[in-house]
């Protein structure tokens with residue numbers, strides 16, 4: 001193991017405060033935020049569990065970079081609507097626009113006090 005790797009090898013967190021692994025060496029159940037998001041997950045209520053550290057030479061400026069890790073077993077689904085939820089929402093909205101009198105999607109939400117589209121309401125009034 002190289003010296004740099006050894007510097008970042010701290011699974012107990014004795015040196016770095018929280019468990020630390022070198023890049024690509026973390027246990028498989030510890031994920032970064034980006035990895036969680038890619039699977040439609042969020043950390044949930046958990047705190048940062050661990051970190052990975054690596055030496056970066058990006059932009060010619062050597063430095064230590066850190067990515068925080070979360071336990072995927074504690075992760076929760078993101079609260080964004082799923083495709084199925086969006087579909088149900090679209091159906092509900094379509095139902096609110098569809099006139100029971102003529103059966104046509106009026107293109108607007110039917111006025112609650114009429115319960116039918118304006119065309120039908122006009123015919124009734126006439």
Ligand SMILES: [Zn+2]
Pocket residue numbers: 099100101102103104116117118119120121
């Ligand atoms: Zn109508």
